[in-house]
Amino acid sequence: MESKLINELDRTIISDLEEQTETRLGHQKRTDRYSKGFFCEKGDIIWLGLSGCRLNFFPKSIFRLKSLRYLTLSYNLIETLPDFFGELNSLRQLDLSYNKLKTLPDSIGELKSLQELDLTSNKMSIFPGAILNLTQLKSLYLWKNNLSSFPDGKVHIEDIRSLYLGENEILMLPNFICNFKSLQKLDLHFNRLSSLPESINRLTKLKELNLSYNKLYSLPDCIGNLKSLQNLNLSGNMLKSLPRSFSELKSLRYLNLNNDKITAIPESIGDFKSLQDLSLIANKLSRIPDSIGELKSLRRLDLTNNKLNHLPESIGELESLQQLLLSGNNLISLPESIGGLESLQQLRLNNNKLISLPDSFGDLNSLQNLSLNNNKLSILPGRFGLLSSLKSLSLSGNILKFLPNSFINLQSLLKLDLNGNKLSSIPNSFGNLHSLRMLDLSYNNLVSLPDSFGQIKSLEDLYLSGNKLRGLPESFDRLKSLRYLYLNDNKFKNLPIFIGFQKSIKELNLDGNMLVELPVSLLMLKSLKLLGLRNNPFTNEEKDLSNLSIDGVKKYLRGKRRQKIKKFEELFKENEKKLKKAADGFIIDFR
Template identity: 30%
Template sequence: MATTVSLSTTVDSHTNHADDSQSAKQECVTAPIPETPEQTANIELEKDCEVKADEPVPEEVVSSQSVNFTLDDATKLLLLKQILELPNVIKGLITAEKIVRAKKPFINLGDKTISDIPEELFDFDEVKELHLEDNNIDTIPSSFCSLKNLRILYLHGNKITGLCPEIGDLQQLTSLDLSSNPLSEFPLDIISKLIYLKNLRLYDAGLTAFPVEICRVLKFMEVLGLSSNSISEIPKDVICMQRLRELYLRDNKLTEFPTGLCELQCITILDLEGNSIEMLPKEIRALTSLKNLYVSRNELSTLVGDICSLRQLEVLEVKANKLVDLPENIHEISSLRELNIDDNRIQTLPTKLHRLVSLEVLKMRNNGIRNLPKRISRMKLLSRLDAGGNRLQHLPDNICALSQLRMLMLDDNCLRDIPSYIGHLRNLVLLSVTGNQFDKFPISVCTLESLEHLYLGQDRGKPFKKIPNQIKYLTKLKKLYLDNNDLNVLPDAIKELTELTTLVVSNNRLSALPKAMSALKNLETLCLDNNDLTHLPDDLDRMSKLSELEVANNPWKSPPIQVCEAGLHAILKHIETDKKIKFYATKIQAWWKGTMVRRGLGPYAELSKSKKKGKGKKGKNSAKGKKKGKK
């Protein structure tokens, strides 16, 4: 008996490479196939590709019927199940030789713990993007030469020690990632044959020298990643790569800025972070197309003024160096959107820094800065300001005019107050003022109606002794940190913060929790450790979303310390059991009291006697009344 059926294979989609992985239209055919268990592979059909038995077969499929295949049908159907990993839904079958001829531009076998590449994979000769990353592959088979249409190949995170020569025959290949493989030696002779290669990543590949040959041969190179190697110098031949747009040399052993790079007119991203560079050359002004410059974690003690000639620069990261100041004309980089000067030795900011009107992110953490720019309000696009770990004593009032500000970090400074008009920051969602010297709680903080994250821990600052009831106005608050203070109680108004997911009150002097704590229905994390608490709320189990509870170092009585040490599950179980005991105890007590009253036992004996006397007198009077009535 034969059955006529239809099939269309489905393949994964990949959002990061949309241009190279647009799914080609699948061919659908019909064919009689014996119904055997081996051939009923679990394959899902795409509705838009199904065809009926009486529909004509496409010409390109008919022409392929004469092709001889080395694999039998059952094996190839199993291939589709294991290699393409289609869902376990059987809607039909088709001859395997038609299936492997269907165009599949994208195949993802990444992170599947495979150690050998299946030879059957190479029958899919139309594949353009192939993912084999993060597996245990140690050998690349020569069959790769059959993938003539392959353009993008990911092999990073494997155990590959060398490439087969046939890889050099993939003339359509434009992107290759060999990062994080224990290559015994750099396969220069093979890679140099890939003359149309545009994207090459060799992160953590054990390189001790820059591969010079690729500079001379791979003239179409646009993105070159050589981070996390041991490269100590860049050859002059790098100027041959005039189409290079992105160069990543992070975490190498460079001691000088390669001046040859300054002749690469097309470069837009240059990453030299994590080296030992002591100075940027004046020639850097020639990089007129540069948009992102990363030179953090080097040995820079100064920035040359020539860097301010980079008018296209949008991102400048120089954190973790030895800078004591910034160029006074840094405001000339008018297109700058992000500036990161964290972890340096800067005490004074340039007087015209406020002229960076395109700036959106300003990070200046862990310096010695005493004052923010006086005209900071002109940075109208600023959305993130991180000035933590400095010596700020006050904030300029006009900081309240930064209407786009969403994140403001001022922790570990010397602030004594917060501007009274800070509530004008209508878009602020995060405020951190931990570790400051406030004389009292900055009440103006409670006017920030859009605030979602508030950090008030004072591990390095002057602790708060009281939280005002006005905190209830922060109705959008999701995370509240009040750790390392001197709080004896929490305000009852905290029950109004119904959106709260995290509450941290560790390291205080709390002896009791508000009765209405159970109103915090969305609470997921509650940290109560290192306080003077003895009782947890009886209705703690009403917080249905609670998943993390820290209760260590408290003199617990209910629940007992042993239960608290066992964790949240044990605590909730104890509360449930305790409630049942109290419920049945109340019922028993009510029953016993009723029994004693009815029987006149114990303290209710006198009450029973008085009731009996009353009933006796009433009975005699009623009897006399009846006799008089009869007379």
Template identity: 30%
Template sequence: MPFNFKKKLNQVQIVMKHLITTVLLLLFSALLFAQKGNVYTSLENALQNPNKVYELNLSGQKLESIPASIGQFSKLEKLDLHNNSITELPAAICNLQHLRWLNISFNKLKRLPANIGNLNALEYLNTHSNELESLPNSFTKLNALKTLNLYYNHLDSLNSDFGNLSNLRQLYLNSNPLKALPSSFSQLKNLSLLNLSFNRINYVLTDFQDLEQLDSLIIISCHLRFIPKEITQIKSLTYLNLQANEIQVIPEAIQNLEHLEELIMQDNPITTIHPNIGSLSKLSLLNLSDYNYNLVAEIPASLTNLKELKVLQICGLGLKKIPDFIFDMEQLEIIDIKYNNFKKVPKSVKKLVHLKRFDFRSEKIVERQNKNVQKWLPNTEINALNERSDQMQKVLKALMKAADNKKE
């Protein structure tokens, strides 16, 4: 077959054209990336080229207001205004159609702009530590929002259509005077983390079982008197923190949380723990401690069924002896059992061959016992000093150091 020079030349030209196009695209992308990587920290400097500003950081500049000129940054994607003294945001901020990330935490805002719902691209909003008393009606139009932090404001209710924020993944509502959640809350199908701590919600009105993606639920210090059945129906949960409530019973229904990996019940006056807690086959951390020294009736031996359990914390429960079954849980890596009433640690503790840390501080434990445990568990970090002994040790070290200094 004769060599077709013209055809070959055309092929080379096509390849070169593609190559040149690719190089130009790469150069353009690099230039754009360089521009996006440029963080402006001065509003005055940024306004000199408003169409080239992608990130603006005005945090910690003691600002009391933001000018309407903020609306000129048509390509702005990230705006950080946290740690100022801003009392009001200009309406022009709602014109930032490309804004994806907004941090206005630690200011003095009592309200958000009425048209904040116009920020169609907004994915992250942090309003932590302001004085917000309500959210504007347009707020629930922020359909792209994935992370919302409303921590430490003055919100006593949420918009009735709050559930329209259908893309929300993480929601922090802690430290507000909230009394209830709207019925639409169950529409937040993509929610994976919810923090309701330090509110006035002492009962649950929403059907949490509809939140099929929820894996982390935190309700600290909300005066809950029992674990609501709505919580035990969230089968997707892997992390549940109900610390510092008024819960007395861990119910039979706890077994429904079949994917639970961490359960924190610290500082609740628990008197009854249902044996079904041993059904939580994926549990790796269990904290039942109570530093208010309420006495738990019994810790069920069914805990031995928790083959994945690595961390067990049962401090301040008034235990007169360490439950024998604990020494059969050889997979344990951390045991925190301090401030109980037992006087000795049995030799069977030797069976805990994987133990990395063992804290059994108690006024009742004698020094000889401490040495025995250290001998039985040579590869384990031991914390056995009670507070009085600890203070004496510190005083002794200080005296020895002072004596050494005098010698010098």
């Protein structure tokens, strides 16, 4: 059967493909978009994949496959196409993406069964007029070309649903696009549009519109007629405000206005009852209207990098909100009502000016990820430990001097970042955080760690850089899962022998301490990939260790171990009788 099917293709092409790709064309069990091969139905080839074969021509023998429905020639080097496409009258999908086509033959327009045409990432500067004759076309992909010109001919496309024209050079939206009355998805991102035609109001079935990263200064008032619109992306334009008719877009679920110049959110925002995702990153907002609380369906609100100095009490009425992203503002405090966000799972408040947190913070029972980096927090509310679902907590760059007693109740915590605070001690109860995997206590004022530290047996990544530590608790040897241990810039004069018992350690940073020698037990760290030893006052014998590779350090330590064993043997022979009497309980320190 296979030989019969292979004969349907030109043998020279098959051998050429095998030579170029080092793989044989064969049956495919499914129509993998980027594979090589064919798929049959009742003895006829209905799908053919020649993707990534480095073809610089279109194999003409393909036109003999009269039953062919799906053809993919993506990721090749094809510059021109033959004028025989009308013969493939069964073709439904044609993928010519990532080639070097500058134009299409007129015969493309004869593909009366074609429903999907992908011309992404070619070299077209003029919209191929032949496409306008594809009466059954449903989806057209022309991303990443150089399109700037469109034909004026008659349009025969009647039922196109998806049109992707992103990353081109389009200055004006051609009128014929506004006549696609069945259009549901229109993507024009990264073009050069400075305005939209009034005729855009004809696209009454449009559900998704992407106009991001153009040069739009305003929107036409008729935009409100697009009442089916659900997803609207206007990011990266020059918009300062929205037209009044904007409030008519009652079906909106996703609205992206990132990187525009919006100075105010209109009060009418409360009319978007279906809105689930609202993003206004990097605008010029100084306030949020009270009507924001009426968005009962809102799940995600991103107001990162604005100029907000307070939040309205109504923020706490967003009962469906799961993500609230407010980093990079000027917030000094949060309203007590924030505790009412019963569905909130992620809260980012990095790079604000927060001095304290409301006591209601403890009511955020669903909160899993909390980021409060680079604020001015000196204390956490006593009810902080009630955040029972919290998995990730980042508090770096604050001025915390101690942690509340309730902190030990954060039993779900996996990641804790307290880098760059003023902590001088860690409570002994800290060992109750049994789920913790990553802990960053770098650049605090710690002089010691509690013995309970060894109870955090799940700990994998531990960062203790930039403190005043001189030693580690004996319980430390229980941390068998440690992978990354950073002890740089502390006061260590020597390392405990048990440091070698952490056999999972991949990175050990000891830079900037007061070490004069290394323990031989480091030889047991079989997984070690990085060892930092710079800026330590090693003895003359070990002063060059920081310049050695890990293998070099281990070679030195093996020699050191042999010397110690030899020295012990000599000592043993000299004092054999005395040693026999004192053998019981004798401990050898091989450091």
